[in-house]
Amino acid sequence: MAESMKGLRRTHRCTEISNGNIGQQVTVMGWVQKRRNLGSLIFVDLRDRSGLLQIVFDENDIGAAGFEKAGTLRSEFVIAVVGGVEKRSGATNPNLKTGDIEIRATELRILSEAQTPPFPVEDGINTKDELRLKYRYLDLRRPELQKNILMRSKACQVVRDFLSQEGFLEIETPMLTKSTPEGARDYLVPSRVHPGNFYALPQSPQLFKQLLMCSGFDRYFQLARCFRDEDLRADRQPEFTQIDMELSFVDVDDVIDVNERLLAKLFREVIGVEVPLPIPRMTWAEAMNRYGSDKPDTRFGMELVDVSEEVKGCGFGVFTGALEAGGTVRGINAKGQGAMPRKKIDALVDFAKGYGAKGLAYLAVQEDGSLKSSFAKFMTEDQLKALVEKMEGRPGDLLLFAADKTKLVWDVLGGLRLELAKQLGLLDKNVYKFLWITEFPQFEYSEEENRYVAMHHPFTMPMEEDLPLLETDPGKVRAKAYDITLNGTEIGGGSVRIFQEDVQERMFEALGFTKEAAYERFGFLLNAFQYGVPPHAGLAYGLDRLVMLMAKMDSIRDVIAFPKVKDASCLMTDAPNVVDEKQLDELALHIVEQEN
Template identity: 50%
Template sequence: MRTHYCGELNGSHEGQDVVLCGWVQRRRDHGGVIFIDLRDREGLVQVVFDPDRAEVFQRAEQARGEYVLKITGRVRPRPEGTLNPDLPTGAIEILGLDLEILNASETPPIQLDAHAADASEEIRLRYRYLDLRRPEMQSRLRTRARVTQVMRRFLDDQGFLDIETPILTKSTPEGARDYLVPSRTHPGEFFALPQSPQLFKQLLMMSGLDRYYQIARCFRDEDLRADRQPEFTQLDIEVSFMTEDELMTLMEEMIRVLFREVIGVELPNPFPRLTYAESMRRFGSDRPDLRVPLELVDIADLMEGVDFQVFAGPAKDPDGRVVALRLPKGGELSRKEIDVYTQFVGIHGARGLAYIKVNDWVAKGRDGLQSPIVKNLTDAALAGVMERTGAQDGDIVFFGADKAKVVNDAIGALRVKLGQERGLMAEGWRPLWVVDFPMFEEDPANQRWMALHHPFTAPKEDQLDQLETNPGACLSRAYDVVLNGTEIGGGSIRIHRDVVQRQVFKLLRITDEQAEDRFGFLLKALRFGCPPHGGIALGLDRLVMLMTGATSIRDVMAFPKTQTAACLLTDAPSPVDEAQLKELGLRIRSKA
């Protein structure tokens, strides 16, 4: 129907007759001359209709916003003084020779211009097909398509095979609730939608396929937030006979190629690496935002002997932590601003936020410090804090003292918030790898060990004896890739020996019977010559969100769900009729 896209036209097309199809972005009547801005996925072009073509002019008068038109016209330069340098097609216009109204439109419930972002997300999701007409949304989805294209080409060139894995599979708990699908042919039994292709991609390595990838759809029934959806997409990768260093090197090269080709950004080579322990110590997080220059400083040893139990208690507790966080020039913060930060750390479990304003430490010592807690600290403790943090006059030092997890969560989050709000955030992209994760974390409530990543992650070869003697100190062969404070991928070398896998299951209190019931097919495969293997999964939605500057993964998905896992566009989930339930052998229990 068309010869060109609207946004493709430029001065090189002058004098050509073209046929365009698209939507009316805006219609203007200027003294008997009608201007229509016609929009398609490639952009916008101005079409001019003169009254000397009466029939065509009359149809142009009928056009309104979001009408679908087919226009035949001739490309010509815009008159002097009417050029629009902000528009790629701003040097030319189309003289309208013919116009066909392909479809009319009701007045849209949302504006499809610069004010579209003012609409509520509920309205945007309910009328998603309109929201997706916006250039901003189309640009994001085009970037997403380009990302997957580059990923596929890179992996194909590296000898990876694109292999699909089942969507209907066995329920094998992986940390979140499964979405269950009742089976009609096996009454009373259920399939599960995969939380990831984890077990199948390991089986592919046991099948000798060596290098696998898939842009995989995954499903998790968990509480949602900005970077979570009940269904999401990941680039899933598994390889055989490759060390973690080799795999990480290959993956960061792919990420560099991705940023270079899609958004024209050069990422560092190589990515820096931090151990989990160092990342937690310096930043309170295993996904640190390295654009923020602030760091946590341990001061527990300085506080063990002070009378101030708020600090002394955690300092003496093996599970406690006491840290200081220096904010340069933070002495100008008002009491009201400090109260806001106190409320913020409270969200993360902190019971308060102690601070010291450094007014004139060099000349006056403790008399140059301003804080209710100064009187509770010794001269030696104060001097130690000032020295370790590098505090200077005009700064403020915040403190965290509690269980280590509370301190890491609260002060780690405060570090990022201060960086954002105090203008300390550096520009650009700061990727890194976090490595040497613990194999297990404690579940104090149930007095048991839990896998920090998943139960198929291998321990470091030189720490196999720790599985028996000291599981809490055992490190895994896991690795996460982090970009600007967001984890964009994670993976590990897997357990490839049956005896080690059963040992890990035992530590996790998965009995032999439970292991056979849940993972029997995997355990059996491990006994038939399983190669050493490992992999990684990169969150495609998160990656595209960062690359496009979106604030939520919902804005880089065509048809996302709300934070209550509902689709406003289709009104899903919805009831099904009694006949369907009966066929599946199901009955809805009435609400009490």
């Protein structure tokens, strides 16, 4: 039978009690983690969000009725305990913060009973994700997840404190806004009072934060909820949180400076890690050429090497064919892997094919210096020697090559170096390698739309020296855009914004928008720009990804209280779900069943 608190007040959380409280009377409340009945004594591990505390029930202290009640306790019962803090009478537990003390109970109240949970509420459980997410409220009681959510909360607090001290104002932007379908798909919200019209949930506060700069607020930030109707991955959810900011009267270096200091403070205060400043910078072109990725993991080497010159005149058709088609031949050196079994090499070939490669060429440098290769018979001894020398091959190394269009070669080898790093245990989660990527291409060509599209968004400022290329060679225009990456994950990105009307019009023209089409989509921003707009720039972090890396987790689901699964549904609440016909009628909506 559940009891009320009857005026009881908690004096401490479990791990707030220490040796300094020995001899004091305390009141603690929480969940029963485990009960051990030794006949004359009953031991209970009490759990709250701070950790575990041992409670001792002795009939001599709590009386016969209280001792009998303690004997009925089961896992996940919610209880209140009054008692004295003592040094542990038995063995201490060095793994617990409270491992050398215990509470000798004088009063027990059962505040709530519990059914047997569908899985143990403890770390290290081997429970299917689907079950954990269906009972997320139980999953969230586990110490590991509680620690992650507490870390997230602390990170948010540090961000708010730092940005406030730097003169940023926290301003909320609308959640119901206009759909601007340039990027990911919007989540649409029907309007009851405007039948047939829809709001869109924001993919980001981009336009509004630029308007705030037009409004003279100078420095803005927000922990913004954002929504994108796109396919999910381990580091992606349909709704997520951005640390969003915008600054006036700044350029690239100003944004990078304030964010480097923010990251240093965040990592120091939340997880005790010192971030060396300044954070290294690398242009997009250099990152692609060296790592095959615009978010390279620099915790290990295995960099890409362009060997197009070395194989130019060889007799291997795969190499020469790629070069004749305007592509490249590049390789990576898997140090010390020259003796890799053929079966494993074949698996790497299949991995490369998953990226669209036709295959993968390999050359193993044997311990005696001899070469074992899939293409040696097509090349002279001098050509092979030059190739190995270019790759800095040494006895015991495995050289892997891809030949195709440059972008595909980047993708294949960029993915392959990460796969090898995983297999070889080179990805140390205790190492934090930050890197700024700068000077992104302004545009990328969309075969689907048969036009150039903005790599970031249409309001990104081109590099001033590239402005003449907007009309003549847009593919070569570089953007004043920057991403901050950590251990091969993009954790944030931003850019300097276009603030001159003539440059913005040229940008829209390069994207294939007429002036009328641009005003139809972004008219409210373009109109605001006619009334005096300061130079401005901004950046947004994915808070979920950032905390995931700080917590050394593999999925952002482990740092979000109530995440969705791959099809964007919630297993706990069964969302999304059907609604009443009456609600649809009010919104002037009719559901049409689609035929499979």
